[in-house]
Amino acid sequence: MAAEEAAAVREQAEAVRRLKQDKAEPERIAKEVAKLLEMKAQLGGDEGKHKFVLKTPKGTRDYSPKQMAIRERVFSAIINCFKRHGAEVIDTPVFELKETLTGKYGEDSKLIYDLKDQGGELLSLRYDLTVPFARYLAMNKITNIKRYHIAKVYRRDNPAMTRGRYREFYQCDFDIAGQFDPMIPDAECLKIVHEILSDLQLGDFLIKVNDRRILDGMFAVCGVPDSKFRTICSSVDKLDKVPWEDVKNEMVGEKGLSPEAADRIGEYVQLHGGLDLIEQLLQDPKLSQNKLAKEGLGDMKLLFEYLTLFGITGKISFDLSLARGLDYYTGVIYEAVLLQQQNDHVEDPVSVGSVAGGGRYDGLVGMFDPKGRKVPCVGVSIGIERIFSILEQRVEASEEKIRTTETQVLVASAQKKLLEERLKLISELWDAGIKAEILYKKNPKLLNQLQYCEDTGIPLVAIVGEQELKDGVVKLRVVATREEVNIRRENLIEEIRMRTSQL
Numbered sequence: 001m002a003a004e005e006a007a008a009v010r011e012q013a014e015a016v017r018r019l020k021q022d023k024a025e026p027e028r029i030a031k032e033v034a035k036l037l038e039m040k041a042q043l044g045g046d047e048g049k050h051k052f053v054l055k056t057p058k059g060t061r062d063y064s065p066k067q068m069a070i071r072e073r074v075f076s077a078i079i080n081c082f083k084r085h086g087a088e089v090i091d092t093p094v095f096e097l098k099e100t101l102t103g104k105y106g107e108d109s110k111l112i113y114d115l116k117d118q119g120g121e122l123l124s125l126r127y128d129l130t131v132p133f134a135r136y137l138a139m140n141k142i143t144n145i146k147r148y149h150i151a152k153v154y155r156r157d158n159p160a161m162t163r164g165r166y167r168e169f170y171q172c173d174f175d176i177a178g179q180f181d182p183m184i185p186d187a188e189c190l191k192i193v194h195e196i197l198s199d200l201q202l203g204d205f206l207i208k209v210n211d212r213r214i215l216d217g218m219f220a221v222c223g224v225p226d227s228k229f230r231t232i233c234s235s236v237d238k239l240d241k242v243p244w245e246d247v248k249n250e251m252v253g254e255k256g257l258s259p260e261a262a263d264r265i266g267e268y269v270q271l272h273g274g275l276d277l278i279e280q281l282l283q284d285p286k287l288s289q290n291k292l293a294k295e296g297l298g299d300m301k302l303l304f305e306y307l308t309l310f311g312i313t314g315k316i317s318f319d320l321s322l323a324r325g326l327d328y329y330t331g332v333i334y335e336a337v338l339l340q341q342q343n344d345h346v347e348d349p350v351s352v353g354s355v356a357g358g359g360r361y362d363g364l365v366g367m368f369d370p371k372g373r374k375v376p377c378v379g380v381s382i383g384i385e386r387i388f389s390i391l392e393q394r395v396e397a398s399e400e401k402i403r404t405t406e407t408q409v410l411v412a413s414a415q416k417k418l419l420e421e422r423l424k425l426i427s428e429l430w431d432a433g434i435k436a437e438i439l440y441k442k443n444p445k446l447l448n449q450l451q452y453c454e455d456t457g458i459p460l461v462a463i464v465g466e467q468e469l470k471d472g473v474v475k476l477r478v479v480a481t482r483e484e485v486n487i488r489r490e491n492l493i494e495e496i497r498m499r500t501s502q503l
Contacts, residue, residue, distance in 0.1 A: 005042070012036045059159035059167025065404035070391050071384075075150065077199050078172045078382055081192055082148040087174055090147050092132040094154075098122040104131050104364070106327040107234045111155045125154035129173040130328070130361065130379060137177055138368035143375050144178035166385055175379030177365070182299055186332045186360060187306035189380045193336050193356045194312045196382060202355070202390055204339040207315055208272070210322040211300055212329045212359070214281075217293025218320070221286040222264035224257060230327060231255050236269055237323035240337070240353070244270065272319040275304050296331070303332060324359060331360030332378070338390070355383045403457040408435045408500045410458050412449040414465035414475075419443070421464045425474070429462075432493045436462075453479045459503050460496060 016032050056062055063071065101112055101124050113125040126132050129149045137145070150172045159166055174192055176185040190207060197205045215236070219229050235250050244266055251257040251265070271277060278301045287293045300318060307313050324333045336356035358380035366374040395402060411426040413419070419442045429436040437458070439449055446463070453461055463475040463484075473486040476495060487495045 005039075009036070009039045012039055057167075059157065061166070066395075066402045067388075067392060069402050069404045070395060071388055074200060074384060074387060074391065075172070078196055078384070079148070079150070081196050081199065082172075082174050084195075085146070085174070085188065085192060087146045087148040090133070090136065090149050091151065092126070092129070092136055092149070094152065095123045095125050096132055096135065098124045100124075100135050100368075101127055101131055104328055104367075106230055108155075111157050113154045113156050127155060128153050129171050129381070130175070131364070133173070133175060133177075133379075134328075134361070134364040134375075134377070135368050137365045137375055137377075142177070146174075146176050148172070148174045169385040172382040172384050173379055175377055177375050177377045179376055183303045183306055183332070185378050187303055187310065189358060189378055190303075190307060190316065190334060191310045191312060193334070193358075193380055193382075194310075194315055197336060197355065200387060200391070202338055202387060205315060205336055205355070206317055206339055207334055207336045207356075208317050208319040208322045209300070209303070209332060209334045210319055211296035211332050213292040213296030213331060214287075214300065214320070215323060217287060217290035217296065218265065218268050221290050221293070222268070223261040224265070228255065228257060232257060232265070233323045236265070236321060239269060239321040239323075269321040272317050272321070274313060274316070274318055275301065277318050278304065299332065324357060328361040328364045329359040330362045333357075333359035334380070353386070355386050357381055357383070401457065405437075405456060405458075406435050407437045407456065407458045409437075409460040409462050409496055410449060410453050411436055411438045412446060412461050412463045413444070414446050414463055414468075416443040418464050418466075421469060425462065425464060429493065429496070434493060434496055450477075450479070460499060462492065462496070 012032070013036055016029065016036055019029050019032055095115060098112075098114060099122070102109065105112070105127060108127070112127050115123040115125065129151060133147070133149065136142070150170060152168055153171050154168055157165065157167055174189065176188070178185075190209070193207055215233060216229055219232060220226075224232050232251055232255065235247050235255065238250075239247055248259075248262045248266060251262045252259050271281075278297055281287050282294070282297050282301070287297070304313065304316070304318070307316055322333060322335055324335065334357065335354050337354050358378070360376070360378040362374055362376040365377065366372045409429065411422050411429065413422050422438050426436050426438050439452060450461060452458070459479055461477040461479060463477060465475065468475055468486070471486070472489050474489055474492050475484055476487050476492070476499075477484045478499070
């Protein structure tokens with residue numbers, strides 16, 4: 001009988017396929033699809049089980065409590081840094097009107113996830129947090145704000161999940177919007193990147209900086225037509241992943257640039273250094289004659305002076321190959337890369353590339369303002385997934401025990417029939433803000449309760465016993481040392497607070 005039913009399902013599936021091929025009326029197709037689903041549901045059994053695969057969608061993942069504990073540590077370090085620098089927090093919808101995102105990301109626009117028409121609005125999942133921020137400023141007529149935003153973004157990319165590259169991932173953004181003196185906010189953004197990467201102890205890193213105006217000036221003096229600036233910029237942006245020859249072939253073969261112009265670009269984009277290189281380029285006979293390049297180099301010199309005052313120039317490199325492919329950058333751009341993973345436990349370093357990036361985008365808000373009013377902005381985005389993939393592998397290699405809860409004390413009983421007393425005590429602790437647990441059994445064995453603390457890393461056990469109840473005390477046990485002390489019931493909360501503050 002099952003074989004006949006399975007054959008009927010296959011026949012119905014074929015009928016649906018033909019209707020779709022013949023572009024039948026949508027109502028008729030929907031009706032036949034519903035019939036097919038009903039037949040499949042009735043068939044059930046092995047056929048149904050075999051067809052259904054339990055997995056997360058491509059480029060996404062679930063996170064276990066252990067993984068989330070590591071993530072929360074990282075988020076906490078980043079948020080503390082953002083708050084230390086005086087940022088407020090905002091949030092925006094996970095999807096935007098499609099037109100809000102269109103034309104802001106250059107060649108990467110093809111990676112935007114478009115949603116079906118919902119009630120007359122064409123929508124797309126947000127690609128980053130910067131464009132929604134600019135829309136938010138223009139919509140609310142805000143001209144001055146320092147904000148951070150941590151949220152998920154979506155890219156229809158080819159995922160490389162072992163290297164922390166996903167289709168759904170978090171970004172941690174910090175931005176300064178407003179009219180300020182040159183390079184002071186820009187220097188602070190770079191200081192923030194330096195603080196976060198140092199705090200997370202990811203190993204050696206380098207923050208590359210450049211300026212879109214220097215790039216555009218360089219393209220102009222090398223003979224790149226204005227119309228090709230952005231597309232050539234996207235090619236240069238690949239230099240951190242592929243050799244110069246491949247980039248040159250793309251410029252000439254695919255994008256129609258003359259070989260002479262490509263060679264001239266090649267002379268510049270292989271330069272990197274610090275203040276000395278900036279001074280050298282300010283004297284360059286071609287670049288110094290270009291207004292945009294000269295402006296950019298002047299600001300770059302000022303930026304390096306501020307970074308010297310912050311004491312971080314040892315980790316900063318002025319790099320003419322840095323392009324950052326996004327269309328909205330107008331001035332300083334930067335990208336932080338990990339040079340290697342310093343970890344004795346891992347034989348092969350984890351290659352994760354860029355872990356932070358950002359820059360100045362003075363024209364983006366004006367794109368949304370009906371009167372074109374500009375709000376200068378500069379910001380940075382921390383690549384949390386890539387950082388997380390390193391820390392996760394490091395924890396795995398070191399076999400470090402990660403606590404997945406913050407429970408301070410387990411309320412336990414030494415004898416039977418003390419559930420009521422345990423519930424009364426734990427309620428007092430919860431009301432006092434103490435993080436506490438009990439085992440969900442009426443009469444658990446004391447050994448099982450102590451073992452639970454060992455397994456989960458709970459540092460203290462408050463033991464209720466018949467004698468303790470008579471004496472008005474609670475036996476407090478330190479799990480690590482097995483030391484036990486009797487504490488007056490009225491002093492227990494203070495004692496737990498004092499002991500957990502020392503852990």
